[in-house]
Amino acid sequence: MRALLALALMAAPAWAQDPPPFDPAPVLACLEEDGQDCPGLAAAACMEGPGGSSTYGMSYCLGQELDFWDARLNEAYGRVGEQADAADAEQDRLGYQAPQQRPALRDMQRAWIALRDASCSYEASRWGGGTGAGPAYAECALSLTARQAMLLDGYLREGP
DSSP: OHHHHHHHHHHOOOOOSOOOOOOOHHHHHHHHTTOSOOTTHHHHHHHTSTTTTSHHHHHHHHHHHHHHHHHHHHHHHHHHHHHHHHHHHHHHHHTOOOOOHHHHHHHHHHHHHHHHHHHHHHHHHTTTTSTTHHHHHHHHHHHHHHHHHHHHHHHHHHOO
16 A cells, blocks of 8 residues: 555645545445455545545545544444443343453553554654655554454454
8 A cells, every 4th residue: 555655646636626536335345245355445446536646635535434434433332332331230230250341342442542543653654754644644544443443343243
């Protein structure tokens, strides 16, 4: 992806039009097949559209897919939290002394956010302050957010 970003940045025309069209359909179709290689598909299709190869276009396309994954992550986190609450209540009812799931989930998510932010800041720093830093950060955040959303979706499928 880094090489693709570098090539697109070198050939990118100035942004003087509406943003390229974004459609999450490629990601949704991939997820229907239970694919793990879904992150970035919609952004890549968006970047193939008019203006999508500019720095602004790439940032826009990556940002749109990041928003898509972030919404999925937040929904899954809420639902996993509900499962954790139910499991914790059941443990309390039965008198089990097992670790509570809700605090563990919260701590895991907070640690993941710090990891994502630090990882993507490092990725952006590799661009030396150039125009590719923004798209590099966005691509990193998209990828890591998608993976976390899929992890939480997996917890939902497994149950508490």
